[in-house]
Amino acid sequence: MTLMEDLQQRGLINQATDEKGLKELLEKEQVKLYCGFDPTGDSLHIGHLITIITLRRFQLAGHQPFPLVGGATGLIGDPSGKNAERTLNEQSVVEGFSDKIRSQLEKHLDFTGENKAVLMNNYDWIGQMTVVDFLRDTGKHFSVNYMLAKESVEARIQSGISFTEFSYQILQSLDFHHLYKEHGVKLQIGGSDQWGNITAGLELIRRMHGADEEEREPAFGFTIPLVTKADGQKFGKTEGGAVWLDPEKTSPYEFYQFLLNTDDQDVIKFLKFFTFVELAEIEELEDEVKERPHERAAQRRLAEELTRFVHGEEALQQAQNISAALFGKGELTELTASEIEQGFKDVPGVTLSVEEIPLVDLLIETGAAPSKRQAREDIQNGAVYLNGGRCQELDKSVGKTEKIEDTFTILRRGKKKFFLIRWAG
Numbered sequence: 177m178t179l180m181e182d183l184q185q186r187g188l189i190n191q192a193t194d195e196k197g198l199k200e201l202l203e204k205e206q207v208k209l210y211c212g213f214d215p216t217g218d219s220l221h222i223g224h225l226i227t228i229i230t231l232r233r234f235q236l237a238g239h240q241p242f243p244l245v246g247g248a249t250g251l252i253g254d255p256s257g258k259n260a261e262r263t264l265n266e267q268s269v270v271e272g273f274s275d276k277i278r279s280q281l282e283k284h285l286d287f288t289g290e291n292k293a294v295l296m297n298n299y300d301w302i303g304q305m306t307v308v309d310f311l312r313d314t315g316k317h318f319s320v321n322y323m324l325a326k327e328s329v330e331a332r333i334q335s336g337i338s339f340t341e342f343s344y345q346i347l348q349s350l351d352f353h354h355l356y357k358e359h360g361v362k363l364q365i366g367g368s369d370q371w372g373n374i375t376a377g378l379e380l381i382r383r384m385h386g387a388d389e390e391e392r393e394p395a396f397g398f399t400i401p402l403v404t405k406a407d408g409q410k411f412g413k414t415e416g417g418a419v420w421l422d423p424e425k426t427s428p429y430e431f432y433q434f435l436l437n438t439d440d441q442d443v444i445k446f447l448k449f450f451t452f453v454e455l456a457e458i459e460e461l462e463d464e465v466k467e468r469p470h471e472r473a474a475q476r477r478l479a480e481e482l483t484r485f486v487h488g489e490e491a492l493q494q495a496q497n498i499s500a501a502l503f504g505k506g507e508l509t510e511l512t513a514s515e516i517e518q519g520f521k522d523v524p525g526v527t528l529s530v531e532e533i534p535l536v537d538l539l540i541e542t543g544a545a546p547s548k549r550q551a552r553e554d555i556q557n558g559a560v561y562l563n564g565g566r567c568q569e570l571d572k573s574v575g576k577t578e579k580i581e582d583t584f585t586i587l588r589r590g591k592k593k594f595f596l597i598r599w600a601g
Contacts (some may be wrong), residue, residue, distance in 0.1 A: 179237040186448040192398035207239045214246035215273030219422035240291040241430040247299030255341040256328040256369040317383040326372035326557040352377030406441035428487040429518040432495035434477035443474040450465035451481040513581040525596030532575025540593040561588040
């Protein structure tokens with residue numbers, strides 16, 4: 177199966193400027209391709225993974241990716257998919273964001289070997305350009321009518337769009353032209369909202385290198401579908417916000433659980449989009465979903481593959497350990513302090529500096545019980561658990577023997593109300 181056939185069967189091609197020509201080129205030579213990532217925040221999120229993984233698919237097929245961090249375009253703001261102006265960040269902030277995004281991209285692509293990835297930053301060529309040079313050398317190739325017809329601009333005409341964001345498509349076109357001219361990059365990929373920017377880049381290449389296709393090297397573009405769930409919502413959005421690739425913002429356990437909770441209607445599509453699992457195996461998992469949905473085999477495979485790809489094998493093992501301990505297939509006392517930090521990140525709790533504390537008082541201190549009377553009743557009724565074990569001793573004192581790695585004790589009241597005690601002594 178060719179790369180393009182695999183992409184097609186996985187549903188990863190939304191639009192292509194010349195699918196037949198691109199397929200022929202990919203089979204004939206090593207193709208250099210790029211995708212841009214604007215540093216609008218200090219981390220990429222799970223929605224960015226589809227383009228990162230698509231770049232990786234090309235690389236595994238022998239082609240050379242040029243991931244681009246938009247140090248310059250990140251200062252401007254892409255109007256695509258937005259119904260209002262972005263807040264402009266200071267250059268120092270964008271530089272900091274760029275460094276963090278660069279480090280994330282370096283984790284997921286191979287920067288060694290014959291087809292090693294080459295990391296680019298468009299501030300290197302746009303940042304040094306004068307306004308006059310930009311207008312004379314690049315701006316003259318774009319008519320206002322052409323720019324107004326782009327969907328990303330047209331959608332904003334009524335609500336308003338600044339000249340700053342209006343000019344974004346020219347800057348991204350300049351990126352494609354620069355990489356085409358200086359590095360021989362012939363393909364740009366991106367999300368479906370980037371179609372207008374990609375075709376604008378191809379138009380600039382055509383204008384600056386001759387309209388006759390026989391006189392210039394070919395260039396192509398294709399977009400990947402917007403990833404949505406069966407309910408129409410964007411993939412990667414939760415009640416708490418985005419699912420980030422930075423483990424400090426979204427822990428590997430939270431990342432794993434998010435994927436494990438994928439709806440049956442979405443999981444097969446996401447396996448095709450986000451993993452390197454063979455299509456034949458995905459078909460088998462699809463049968464599992466239909467015949468034994470309660471076993472969630474497809475969800476587990478999705479969560480394992482993607483958590484491993486983003487965070488590594490050790491983080492995956494931690495996420496699985498936490499899940500097992502929290503959902504009845506493991507012991508809380510077997511968790512490490514690091515795993516407890518992840519698994520109980522949002523659980524209410526207290527920090528204690530004493531050596532030990534009566535259990536009744538601990539229930540009051542954590543807010544697990546509103547009064548000593550209620551605390552005693554809960555203990556007697558078997559509703560109180562320490563590190564997963566039921567405790568019905570009214571005179572119980574909690575201290576050294578209940579500490580996990582001398583740092584934490586996990587208190588539970590009833591089936592689902594957890595409280596975390598951190599020992600400071």
